[in-house]
Amino acid sequence: IREQYFPKMKNYGNSQILTRDYTDQREIEIVLREISEQVAARIRSHRVQTGCISLMVNFSKYRLKGKRKGFNVQQKVCPTNDNDAIAAEVLALFRKNWRGERVRALGVSCGDLHPDNYQQLTFFVQPSQQIKKKKIDQTVDQIRQKYGFTSLVKASSLLHGATAIKRSSLVGGHNGGNAYD
Known part of the structure; x- marks a missing residue:
């Protein structure tokens, strides 16, 4: 009783330092979608859903004096581990806060985790469609775990600026490991 209790806070995330400065919004959003989907796959593999999505964007060190260095924002969401829902929230946060700066590092994390033992249905999408999407x-997660990430990729991962295929064999920017750990 005397000891103060600190609840365990856990989150799952991924970040990348980009190989060059990104200025094209389309290229930045491709990388954000790739990172978001990787984090969503991780939380699904741990059988949890996120209730809070965080976005970190750092700008190039070659910026004008007095300008901001980047931004960190987060948004509470209805618990989910759906690729599209997480990516959509990340992109909305990015579009709301980015002002055209040169981006050099990106990160996405999911916190406020809940057990994945229920699914929140919505009036805007048929329940059968939501279950099918899940x-x-x-x-896709099972196929990628068995045959590797590059066995199934989105066409956007083939576009200029995409990083997922190149980084698929890296963990923490280094060779080796499993991205689902």
């Missing part, structure tokens, strides 16, 4: 995400 099964598709789980099937």
Whole structure:
């Protein structure tokens, strides 16, 4: 009783230092979507859902004096581990806060974790469609775990500026390991 209790706070995330300065919004958003989907796959593999999504964007060190160095923002969300829902929230946070600066590092994390033992349905999408989408995400995860990340990739990961395929064999920017750990 005398000892103060500190609850365990856990989150899952991923960040990248980009190989060059990104200024094209489309290229930045491709990388953000890739990172978001990787984090979503990680939380699904741990059978949890996120209730809070965080975005970190750092700008190039070659910036004008007096300008901001980047931004960190977060948003509470209805618990989810859906690729599209997490990516959509990350992109909305990015579009709301980015003012055209040169981006050099990106990060996405998911916190406020809840057990994945229920699914919040919405009036805007048929329940059968939501359940089907969840099964598709789980099937893609299973295929990637068995055959590797590059066995199934989105076409956007083939575009200029994308990093997922190149980084698929890296962990923490280094060779080796499993991205689902």
